[in-house]
Amino acid sequence: MLSYLIQQSRHLLIAASLSSVVAGVCSVLLVTQINAALTAGSAADRAALALRFALIAVAAMLSQMLASVLFERLSQRAHADLRRFISARVVRTDFRKLEDIGGPRVQSALAEHSARVAEFFVSFPMILVNAIIVAGCLAYMAWLSWQVFLAAVLVIGLGSLGYHLAHLRAIRHLEAAAEEQDRLFDHFRSLVDGAKELRLNAAKRARFSKDVLGGSIETVRRERAFGMSVFVVSAAWGNFLVYAFIGLVLFMLVGDVADSARVMTGFALVFVYMVAPLEGLLLALPRANLAKVSGVRIDEITRQLEPTEADAPEQAAAELTSLTLQGLRHRYYHEGSDDLFTLGPVDLSFSPGQVTYLVGGNGSGKTSLAKLLVGLYRPEQGVILFNEDVVDDASRDRYRQAFSAIFSDFHLFEHLLDGPVADLDARGNQLIEKLHLQHKVQLKNGAFTTRALSQGQRKRLALVVAYLEDRPFLVFDEWAADQDPVFKEVFYRELLPALKAQGKCVLVISHDDRYFHLADRLVRMENGQVAAVEVPPSMAAGSLAPLRPSQPPSEQGSAGVAVHRFAADGRADDRAVA
Ligand SMILES: Nc1ncnc2c1ncn2[C@@H]1O[C@H](COP(=O)(O)OP(=O)(O)OP(=O)(O)O)[C@@H](O)[C@H]1O
Numbered sequence: 001m002l003s004y005l006i007q008q009s010r011h012l013l014i015a016a017s018l019s020s021v022v023a024g025v026c027s028v029l030l031v032t033q034i035n036a037a038l039t040a041g042s043a044a045d046r047a048a049l050a051l052r053f054a055l056i057a058v059a060a061m062l063s064q065m066l067a068s069v070l071f072e073r074l075s076q077r078a079h080a081d082l083r084r085f086i087s088a089r090v091v092r093t094d095f096r097k098l099e100d101i102g103g104p105r106v107q108s109a110l111a112e113h114s115a116r117v118a119e120f121f122v123s124f125p126m127i128l129v130n131a132i133i134v135a136g137c138l139a140y141m142a143w144l145s146w147q148v149f150l151a152a153v154l155v156i157g158l159g160s161l162g163y164h165l166a167h168l169r170a171i172r173h174l175e176a177a178a179e180e181q182d183r184l185f186d187h188f189r190s191l192v193d194g195a196k197e198l199r200l201n202a203a204k205r206a207r208f209s210k211d212v213l214g215g216s217i218e219t220v221r222r223e224r225a226f227g228m229s230v231f232v233v234s235a236a237w238g239n240f241l242v243y244a245f246i247g248l249v250l251f252m253l254v255g256d257v258a259d260s261a262r263v264m265t266g267f268a269l270v271f272v273y274m275v276a277p278l279e280g281l282l283l284a285l286p287r288a289n290l291a292k293v294s295g296v297r298i299d300e301i302t303r304q305l306e307p308t309e310a311d312a313p314e315q316a317a318a319e320l321t322s323l324t325l326q327g328l329r330h331r332y333y334h335e336g337s338d339d340l341f342t343l344g345p346v347d348l349s350f351s352p353g354q355v356t357y358l359v360g361g362n363g364s365g366k367t368s369l370a371k372l373l374v375g376l377y378r379p380e381q382g383v384i385l386f387n388e389d390v391v392d393d394a395s396r397d398r399y400r401q402a403f404s405a406i407f408s409d410f411h412l413f414e415h416l417l418d419g420p421v422a423d424l425d426a427r428g429n430q431l432i433e434k435l436h437l438q439h440k441v442q443l444k445n446g447a448f449t450t451r452a453l454s455q456g457q458r459k460r461l462a463l464v465v466a467y468l469e470d471r472p473f474l475v476f477d478e479w480a481a482d483q484d485p486v487f488k489e490v491f492y493r494e495l496l497p498a499l500k501a502q503g504k505c506v507l508v509i510s511h512d513d514r515y516f517h518l519a520d521r522l523v524r525m526e527n528g529q530v531a532a533v534e535v536p537p538s539m540a541a542g543s544l545a546p547l548r549p550s551q552p553p554s555e556q557g558s559a560g561v562a563v564h565r566f567a568a569d570g571r572a573d574d575r576a577v578a
Helices: 003-009 010-038 043-092 095-101 103-144 148-192 193-199 203-256 262-302 368-372 396-400 423-433 456-471 485-503 515-516 537-543
Strands: 323-334 338-348 355-360 380-386 403-406 472-479 506-511 521-526 527-536 563-566
Touching: 003 043, 003 563, 010 043, 010 103, 010 262, 043 103, 095 103, 095 262, 103 148, 148 193, 148 203, 148 262, 193 203, 193 423, 193 563, 203 262, 203 396, 203 537, 323 368, 323 396, 338 368, 338 380, 338 527, 355 368, 355 485, 368 506, 380 485, 423 456, 456 485, 485 506
Parallel strands: 355 506, 355 521, 403 472, 472 506, 527 563
Antiparallel strands: 323 338, 323 380, 521 527
């Protein structure tokens, strides 16, 4: 991930790095000038050094300013790039994968991990400038005395080895912290989503705060604190080695060197000057490591979010003439209990102007079938034929544009994001009036004036959105469950027939058995299978074409599911087509 970002902003990075190099070099030159001034023979020599010193100081200041500003820009750009990159992946990835990965991990990547990676760019100039100062000081030392320089290299090698060993240990803890942090984001979500439950149950609240959320916060704190402490301790070890080296040079090594007074002053000055950058370097490296760990985490998440489908062109109008599901199957694997829920194989076909009710017990697979039907899930087996064409990865996104769906966990966007605003406002407000919400909410500039409404009212707004989208196939997943009896009547007796009259194909997932007789067709689900396809008597009389032997097995459900017709008294009459 870091290399991707570096690639993205390489020009800015090169400019910022060059400024840092200039700043670092200027700093080292300043030390050499100070040493020269301290050991200058006459006042005239010192005066000659003054102008050079001033010029270098100004150059150091300007280059440092430039480097800092550029790196700050880089950091902000990296943050924005990461957010864009991750959200683009999230928007385009396979829906089932997204369900599996879960919101908290994505949020953790978007919020915390991307911030840490961006921070790297702010600490980078510090690392670069300090590294240059340290390297420059070492070079100056080598020029002063190569014997002492060799000793310095030995000490630095020893320090680096200790640092590397500590690094390996620390990184394990930082990775554990990053992993726990994904769970922590899940708990943060529960804080808000479960606010009602937590307030109603003091014992649950206390346990959640102390054990679950508290435990997770504590684990992140402990792991990160340990990891960072190892780095800080190893930085102090590095510092100690520097002072040990200063002692070694001043009291033991320099004595044997020619021109020892000049060399000793030079070394003392260089060391004192070098300690702060060295410390800064050793402290900045852990931040870079944190960024690396976060980068790896983002990589892992985004790799799983790799898009597998081609994007549909915007406004991809999809007319529907026929839709057939053939042997469609999907499975959920539940890791915790090691069991499998199998949906299908399902055979069904749909045509325009047909209202199908999908009914069955809780967990029988109705919503999953609807997700397969609208192309949110890729079938593990079987095919969908849309207007006789097979739907595949290349055409699935385009296929999805034929549907408007209101699932029971629907999301109502503030903006409609669909078509010219003025036109939408006018049409939308008419619909809002029809749904008796005109005193509560309006559409203005393509956005709802409020979404602070009851669940049933928000579902009515979702219906407005679905109407405005004007797609050929509408799916309602227990839409009427939150409506009052009067509006249920309106939904089943007026809205659905009106959609049918417009030639829309409608799938209604419902538990409202008092309205089942209004369906053109009733598909019953049991334990992931289509158990029966029933046709109410009014339909049997004419408007829905009776099944003919030449029709695909679709209408029969899977494996020759019985198709019943309701008897006049409401009992199912087994005129099976098996
Ligand atoms: N996201 C998921 N991950 C794993 N398993 C799932 C998921 N969604 C559903 N399932 C499994 O699929 C089964 C069917 O769920 P589904 O939501 O399709 O049923 P349903 O008939 O719509 O139920 P309800 O009437 O309660 O809404 C569930 O029992 C569950 O085992």
